[in-house]
Amino acid sequence: MTRQDIIKPENLVYEKPRLLNENHMHYCPGCSHGVVHRIIAELIEEMGLEEKAIGVAPVGCAVFAYKYIDIDWIEAAHGRAPAIATAAKRLNPENLVFTYQGDGDLAAIGTCETIHAANRGENIAIIFINNGIYGMTGGQMAPTTLEGMKTSTTPYGRRVDLNGYPLRITDIAAQLDGTCYVTRQAVHTPAAVRKAKAAIRQAFKNSMEGRGTSFVEIVSTCSSGWKMTPEAANKWMEEHMFEKYPLGELKNTVK
Amino acid sequence: MAKVSGAVVINEERCKGCNLCVVACPTDVLALKSKEVNDRGYHFAYPANEEACIGCASCAAVCPDGCIRVYRMVEK
Ligand SMILES: Cc1ncc(C[n+]2csc(CCOP(=O)(O)OP(=O)(O)O)c2C)c(N)n1
Ligand code: SF4
Ligand code: SF4
Ligand code: SF4
Numbered sequence: 001m002t003r004q005d006i007i008k009p010e011n012l013v014y015e016k017p018r019l020l021n022e023n024h025m026h027y028c029p030g031c032s033h034g035v036v037h038r039i040i041a042e043l044i045e046e047m048g049l050e051e052k053a054i055g056v057a058p059v060g061c062a063v064f065a066y067k068y069i070d071i072d073w074i075e076a077a078h079g080r081a082p083a084i085a086t087a088a089k090r091l092n093p094e095n096l097v098f099t100y101q102g103d104g105d106l107a108a109i110g111t112c113e114t115i116h117a118a119n120r121g122e123n124i125a126i127i128f129i130n131n132g133i134y135g136m137t138g139g140q141m142a143p144t145t146l147e148g149m150k151t152s153t154t155p156y157g158r159r160v161d162l163n164g165y166p167l168r169i170t171d172i173a174a175q176l177d178g179t180c181y182v183t184r185q186a187v188h189t190p191a192a193v194r195k196a197k198a199a200i201r202q203a204f205k206n207s208m209e210g211r212g213t214s215f216v217e218i219v220s221t222c223s224s225g226w227k228m229t230p231e232a233a234n235k236w237m238e239e240h241m242f243e244k245y246p247l248g249e250l251k252n253t254v255k
Numbered sequence: 256m257a258k259v260s261g262a263v264v265i266n267e268e269r270c271k272g273c274n275l276c277v278v279a280c281p282t283d284v285l286a287l288k289s290k291e292v293n294d295r296g297y298h299f300a301y302p303a304n305e306e307a308c309i310g311c312a313s314c315a316a317v318c319p320d321g322c323i324r325v326y327r328m329v330e331k
Contacts, residue, residue: 001258001328001330005328006262006327007262013310013312013325013326014312014316014324014325015324016266017321020321025319025320028271029273029297030271033319034318034320035319038319187317189279190279190311190313190317230273230274230275231274
């Protein structure tokens with residue numbers, strides 16, 4: 001069996017989704033943003049929602065999401081994605097509307113919009129990339145930064161007496177009556193990627209069916225901000241992030 | 256017994272040499288080029304041990320840049 005015998009169209013089992021276009025993504029090598037972009041593009045393609053999907057991009061490293069996934073996008077001011085998504089979904093109830101936000105965007109400057117959109121039960125999906133740091137601006141502390149974690153603004157590690165506690169905003173979202181589906185996932189292994197994809201599929205389905213707000217946290221790495229190789233960052237995430245941000249479903253009223 | 260053979264094709268120019276596919280492969284097929292780099296200066300991944308590939312697509316599942324195409328064939 002030679003390589004030429006195997007590489008034939010009828011044997012193809014995976015290739016990059018067409019909706020993830022040919023533009024070179026600016027993300028650092030190994031960044032979780034890339035994996036989640038790819039999953040979103042795969043899902044929109046598989047669910048046949050190419051003409052119906054409206055994404056709302058954040059301020060943060062994912063600010064250029066619209067350059068990479070070929071659907072309609074709106075670029076929101078920092079933290080305001082859930083407010084923009086509220087308008088988009090109310091005006092276009094037949095469309096899939098989702099936000100894509102980092103932890104600085106969603107859990108710091110955008111806390112108000114996040115909580116109120118979820119509490120109103122807007123029929124949107126919120127995809128929340130929690131890498132515990134402000135990646136884009138140079139690795140400053142975020143509300144989600146772990147206790148003791150070194151960042152450029154906590155060079156000796158986050159101190160709770162000075163900086164407060166890491167914020168588990170997903171747990172708060174699960175307490176709100178407006179959310180129908182709240183889950184925490186990761187994308188560091190093939191199995192985790194499969195589960196994260198199933199979760200985002202559920203969230204997109206909920207938006208299409210008008211079930212309320214879906215909230216999918218993806219515990220992520222920022223190898224540049226954390227100053228580690230992508231491989232070491234995945235390990236560090238498993239050993240440290242998952243303790244504070246355990247994976248699994250927090251709420252599901254749609255079953 | 257049915258024999259499963261796989262093959263991967265890597266988009267070398269899109270690859271950023273993050274090594275995540277190398278770690279994810281259960282049969283140690285992949286490696287990063289140690290000397291060669293692509294146009295952006297990354298040591299891209301390649302199937303160093305291609306006979307061992309079973310076409311499981313674990314590598315493609317973790318690749319942040321969608322660089323990997325996977326083929327799988329079952330011989331009866
Ligand atoms: C109103 C406003 N305040 C502050 C900033 C600076 N700023 C840009 S991105 C960012 C945080 C990004 O962190 P996060 O949301 O965690 O995303 P990541 O880059 O880690 O993906 C900040 C504070 C800004 N652009 N606009
Ligand atoms: S700075 Fe961090 S979050 Fe931003 S692209 Fe690089 S690794 Fe990803
Ligand atoms: S398809 Fe599976 S066996 Fe083949 S290179 Fe990828 S991970 Fe390894
Ligand atoms: S996971 Fe993708 S980007 Fe990273 S080394 Fe492998 S092929 Fe290249």
